[in-house]
Amino acid sequence: MIRYPNGKAFEHQAKVERKKKRTSEEISLSAANRGMNLENDINISLEYYREQNIALIYKRPTPINIVKVDYSHGAKIIDAYFEEQSTTDYNGIYRGMYIDFEAKNTKNKTSFPLANITDHQIVHLKKVKLHGGIAFFVISFQLRDEIYLLDSEYVINYYGSGKRKSIPYEEVKKNGCLIEIGYMPRLHLIEAIDTMYFSK
Amino acid sequence: MIRYPNGKAFEHQAKVERKKKRTSEEISLSAANRGMNLENDINISLEYYREQNIALIYKRPTPINIVKVDYSHGAKIIDAYFEEQSTTDYNGIYRGMYIDFEAKNTKNKTSFPLANITDHQIVHLKKVKLHGGIAFFVISFQLRDEIYLLDSEYVINYYGSGKRKSIPYEEVKKNGCLIEIGYMPRLHLIEAIDTMYFSK
Numbered sequence: 277m278i279r280y281p282n283g284k285a286f287e288h289q290a291k292v293e294r295k296k297k298r299t300s301e302e303i304s305l306s307a308a309n310r311g312m313n314l315e316n317d318i319n320i321s322l323e324y325y326r327e328q329n330i331a332l333i334y335k336r337p338t339p340i341n342i343v344k345v346d347y348s349h350g351a352k353i354i355d356a357y358f359e360e361q362s363t364t365d366y367n368g369i370y371r372g373m374y375i376d377f378e379a380k381n382t383k384n385k386t387s388f389p390l391a392n393i394t395d396h397q398i399v400h401l402k403k404v405k406l407h408g409g410i411a412f413f414v415i416s417f418q419l420r421d422e423i424y425l426l427d428s429e430y431v432i433n434y435y436g437s438g439k440r441k442s443i444p445y446e447e448v449k450k451n452g453c454l455i456e457i458g459y460m461p462r463l464h465l466i467e468a469i470d471t472m473y474f475s476k
Numbered sequence: 477m478i479r480y481p482n483g484k485a486f487e488h489q490a491k492v493e494r495k496k497k498r499t500s501e502e503i504s505l506s507a508a509n510r511g512m513n514l515e516n517d518i519n520i521s522l523e524y525y526r527e528q529n530i531a532l533i534y535k536r537p538t539p540i541n542i543v544k545v546d547y548s549h550g551a552k553i554i555d556a557y558f559e560e561q562s563t564t565d566y567n568g569i570y571r572g573m574y575i576d577f578e579a580k581n582t583k584n585k586t587s588f589p590l591a592n593i594t595d596h597q598i599v600h601l602k603k604v605k606l607h608g609g610i611a612f613f614v615i616s617f618q619l620r621d622e623i624y625l626l627d628s629e630y631v632i633n634y635y636g637s638g639k640r641k642s643i644p645y646e647e648v649k650k651n652g653c654l655i656e657i658g659y660m661p662r663l664h665l666i667e668a669i670d671t672m673y674f675s676k
Contacts, residue, residue: 326603329603329606329607331607332600332603332604332607332609334563336536336537337536337537337538337539337540338537338540339537340537340538340540340553340556350557351557351558352555352556352557353540353553353555353556353557353558354554354555355552355553355554356540356552356553356556357550357551357552357553358551358553363534367567367568368567368574369574369576369604369607369608369609370607371607371608372574372607372608372609373574374568374569374572374573374574376569400532403526403529403532404532404569406529407529407531407532407569407570407571407572408569408571408572409532409569409572
């Protein structure tokens with residue numbers, strides 16, 4: 277690059293840099309939003325299903341360890357900490373069956389990393405299966421705009437084998453069921469559950 | 477009572493009064509403890525059932541509305557409020573069936589007041605039934621040391637009729653199932669569920 281004494285090239289270059297930065301910020305922001313929105317999209321979809329009496333599935337509240345409560349004006353919690361969910365985020369009932377699942381988001385395009393799944397969750401999902409319930413993961417590949425329902429069996433097997441730290445995207449696609457994205461409900465979760473567990 | 481000038485009778489009487497008072501305090505304290513302990517007794521019983529792979533039932537965490545989090549040293553919640561549970565306190569799976577219940581304690585000996593049951597909970601339990609789940613109340617008459625499992629149907633009917641604000645003890649006893657109190661588990665909840673829902 278030619279450097280002019282008046283600094284115009286610098287300015288131009290700075291503009292280009294700023295534009296690049298903004299664009300990548302916008303992209304990552306929108307991707308982050310999609311990530312943040314997975315939980316929200318599931319919640320509003322479940323609300324729709326509850327209102328329509330289609331399924332009764334709720335998000336479990338985040339467990340909080342309360343250290344101190346101020347009772348001087350009502351009960352105000354003034355010292356507390358988030359605790360790790362020892363189970364999964366969602367459970368309920370659909371067509372008489374117990375339903376239990378965890379939702380995870382990944383920015384990885386080629387595989388679903390198992391890093392953010394806890395041992396507790398795997399143990400819990402194994403037990404759900406043992407007791408005759410339906411247990412799965414909702415996996416969002418946010419850079420692909422694709423969300424899959426994947427039976428927990430696949431995740432448990434990959435997790436337990438210790439060989440791999442992630443499940444290849446192609447495996448999720450092959451063994452999972454694509455969850456259609458719409459308006460009402462936002463995520464067609466029940467259709468995916470029907471296809472996966474009630475179609476035979 | 478003869479009143480001696482030296483006041484001995486007063487002293488004796490005072491001692492008797494003190495003793496009476498202490499005894500009644502002890503009784504009410506122990507009753508209060510039993511009340512407080514209902515939740516705890518259920519929780520440790522459910523833990524036992526989970527560990528023994530008999531049933532997978534959890535207490536839902538209390539929902540908390542978080543207003544402010546201080547991130548200067550980790551994530552410390554410094555302003556938050558308890559929210560009303562829009563569902564019931566407990567749900568899970570047993571013998572392939574979805575289980576949902578609410579536990580209530582009463583100091584009333586002759587009836588179970590419906591005052592501390594919310595509309596939300598009644599709506600929720602109706603929906604559990606609609607979707608094919610098992611829905612009940614665990615009712616502790618703490619002054620009787622008796623805990624009953626009562627199917628939600630009875631509570632819904634009493635609640636909905638608007639005629640009564642409580643269910644007579646005799647009705648609970650007749651239509652419910654006594655939950656035996658033991659050591660391990662503390663409450664023989666599963667036996668009561670078996671008797672009520674799986675014996676036919």
